[in-house]
Amino acid sequence: xxxxxxxxxxxxxxxxxxxxxxxxxxxxxxxxLGRIRAHETLGAFVDMNEEATLxxxxxxxxxxxxxxxxxxAGVPIAHKxxxxxxxxxxxxxxxxxAGYRSPFDATVVSRLAAAGTVTLGxxxxxxxxxxxxxxxxxxxALGHPTPAPVRNPWDTSRIPGGSSGxxxxxxxxxxxxxxxxxxxxxxxxxPASFCGITGIKPTYGRASRYGMIAYAxxxxxxxxxxxxxxxxxxxxxxMCGPDPDRDSTSLDAPAExxxxxxxxxxxxxxIGIPKEFFGEGLAPDVRAAVDAALKAYEKLGAKxxxxxxxxxxxxxxxxxxxxxxxxxxxxxxxxxxxxxHRAKDYTDLxxxxxxxxxxxxxxEVKRRIMIGTYVLSHGYYDAYYLxxxxxxxxxxxxxxxxxxxxxxxxxxVAPTVAWKIGEKADDPVANYxxxxxxxxxxxxxxPGMSVPAGFGAGNMPVGLQLIGNYxxxxxxxxVAHQLQQTTDFHLRQPEGF
Amino acid sequence: xxxxxxxxxxxxxxxxxxxxxxxxxxxxxxxxxxxDIVEQMRAVDTSGIEPLAHPLATVAEVALRLRDDVVSEPxxxxxNQKSAPAVERGLFLVPKVIE
Numbered sequence: 001x002x003x004x005x006x007x008x009x010x011x012x013x014x015x016x017x018x019x020x021x022x023x024x025x026x027x028x029x030x031x032x033l034g035r036i037r038a039h040e041t042l043g044a045f046v047d048m049n050e051e052a053t054l055x056x057x058x059x060x061x062x063x064x065x066x067x068x069x070x071x072x073a074g075v076p077i078a079h080k081x082x083x084x085x086x087x088x089x090x091x092x093x094x095x096x097x098a099g100y101r102s103p104f105d106a107t108v109v110s111r112l113a114a115a116g117t118v119t120l121g122x123x124x125x126x127x128x129x130x131x132x133x134x135x136x137x138x139x140x141a142l143g144h145p146t147p148a149p150v151r152n153p154w155d156t157s158r159i160p161g162g163s164s165g166x167x168x169x170x171x172x173x174x175x176x177x178x179x180x181x182x183x184x185x186x187x188x189x190x191p192a193s194f195c196g197i198t199g200i201k202p203t204y205g206r207a208s209r210y211g212m213i214a215y216a217x218x219x220x221x222x223x224x225x226x227x228x229x230x231x232x233x234x235x236x237x238x239m240c241g242p243d244p245d246r247d248s249t250s251l252d253a254p255a256e257x258x259x260x261x262x263x264x265x266x267x268x269x270x271i272g273i274p275k276e277f278f279g280e281g282l283a284p285d286v287r288a289a290v291d292a293a294l295k296a297y298e299k300l301g302a303k304x305x306x307x308x309x310x311x312x313x314x315x316x317x318x319x320x321x322x323x324x325x326x327x328x329x330x331x332x333x334x335x336x337x338x339x340x341h342r343a344k345d346y347t348d349l350x351x352x353x354x355x356x357x358x359x360x361x362x363x364e365v366k367r368r369i370m371i372g373t374y375v376l377s378h379g380y381y382d383a384y385y386l387x388x389x390x391x392x393x394x395x396x397x398x399x400x401x402x403x404x405x406x407x408x409x410x411x412x413v414a415p416t417v418a419w420k421i422g423e424k425a426d427d428p429v430a431n432y433x434x435x436x437x438x439x440x441x442x443x444x445x446x447p448g449m450s451v452p453a454g455f456g457a458g459n460m461p462v463g464l465q466l467i468g469n470y471x472x473x474x475x476x477x478x479v480a481h482q483l484q485q486t487t488d489f490h491l492r493q494p495e496g497f
Numbered sequence: 498x499x500x501x502x503x504x505x506x507x508x509x510x511x512x513x514x515x516x517x518x519x520x521x522x523x524x525x526x527x528x529x530x531x532x533d534i535v536e537q538m539r540a541v542d543t544s545g546i547e548p549l550a551h552p553l554a555t556v557a558e559v560a561l562r563l564r565d566d567v568v569s570e571p572x573x574x575x576x577n578q579k580s581a582p583a584v585e586r587g588l589f590l591v592p593k594v595i596e
Contacts, residue, residue, distance in 0.1 A: 445552020
């Protein structure tokens with residue numbers, strides 16, 4: 001096998017070749033490190049540490065030679081810059097954490113490392129994971145003198161989506177066979193959709209939040225982004241599992257082998273089609289790709305069942321009350337005392353807090369802290385925060401009702417394909433509205449994924465969203481994998497990469 | 498409902514954020530724009546509905562887990578203070594708070 005072809009392989013195939021010693025982990029790491037360097041213009045990577053990467057690769061080769069290697073031995077991965085890492089800088093895309101070094105690895109990172117993955121570096125994200133376009137970045141990417149938006153490899157004048165935009169771009173451009181992501185309101189599914197890759201957000205609590213810099217703790221969830229459902233299943237199997245001592249909301253659900261049910265047939269599968277996901281806000285090109293995928297499912301023996309998620313539109317204000325409320329609390333730790341940025345000049349402690357935070361946080365983060373502080377403040381708590389939490393339950397109950405009629409739910413991930421860089425940069429509300437189809441499952445804590453379903457306007461990728469009931473990740477991956485046996489959208493590559 | 502610039506400075510103070518005047522006025526416009534989409538939420542009848550904090554409480558009893566109150570971590574002070582802005586003899590330095 002020529003090493004120039006390594007980036008064309010699926011993660012599953014790469015893992016196989018590593019096990020069979022057709023290629024070494026060091027060779028593999030070097031190949032991808034070279035690709036990252038060659039494509040710095042995309043702005044995907046924010047930190048690398050070749051020495052650490054190659055040391056991990058050598059350890060994988062040793063384990064492979066000794067025959068005691070993990071399932072993912074030697075498989076390279078990029079980590080979203082929201083996971084803390086010992087060997088790489090961690091900034092969460094913020095000036096607040098410029099130069100920060102974590103003394104420990106996030107549980108997701110260490111679990112993947114225990115399975116044998118080799119970390120290529122850290123990939124860009126919206127500041128503290130707040131954004132839908134990866135334009136809210138305050139730290140420069142490698143090879144860039146100043147902060148720059150991440151570019152979508154399918155059209156470099158467009159955004160990759162967010163907040164896991166660097167992860168999506170890195171995978172789509174074959175700079176890494178896989179990347180970790182986090183999803184609070186759609187941050188895995190939407191960039192996966194915009195970049196034509198596969199991504200899954202598991203049930204809330206499946207993957208540990210320990211070492212994942214907190215944005216909205218009742219929503220934040222880690223998951224893998226890769227080319228196929230099979231690749232995601234391999235990664236998710238390594239990522240999930242209880243972390244009872246370090247994450248108080250970690251579920252007591254045992255780790256699973258999510259590849260086990262990939263090949264189950266879909267005969268008789270009931271796919272719920274929420275009518276609210278197909279209204280006038282949905283662009284016709286996206287609708288056409290989604291409809292085609294649904295037709296493919298019918299050919300595979302599935303049955304489409306019309307359902308209703310009547311509070312879909314309400315999920316926007318509900319999410320944008322709850323998430324900022326939690327963010328305003330979580331981000332109070334950034335006060336210039338224990339870590340991170342501290343203002344140079346100040347008169348007293350209060351002034352130090354205020355100037356430190358004014359300098360360290362970007363516009364979108366400040367906006368969400370302000371909204372969150374307001375809705376939690378005396379006299380407004382009941383009307384906004386509590387009301388939002390009550391509607392959150394109604395939204396979650398709507399899903400349970402829908403799941404009485406269907407096994408999985410399918411629809412678009414986003415109303416449009418990826419937009420142009422800068423197009424919505426000055427209009428936060430326009431960004432919020434574009435999250436409409438991913439927010440409901442986030443609020444309900446349900447697993448959801450994006451599966452490449454075709455191409456829309458500007459030849460940009462379109463993702464199909466699949467939503468499952470609690471702990472039904474295996475079913476979702478099975479449903480996605482079966483589509484990928486009859487379509488090749490997940491194998492397409494952007495030109496020039 | 499519309500926020501005023503006085504609200505913005507009150508909230509900024511609570512949030513410990515120093516906002517420049519032009520930043521404040523931009524924030525005012527944007528936050529009021531945001532609260533336009535929040536209005537639809539306030540009209541929803543939620544009487545008798547329990548607020549949902551942990552999403553899985555939709556289908557199961559969820560109790561916040563507590564761990565045993567025992568020492569589990571080794572002393573790691575030096576590593577933990579490596580990224581602190583100002584440290585002296587193992588202590589975090591802050592401006593004088595008590596005269």
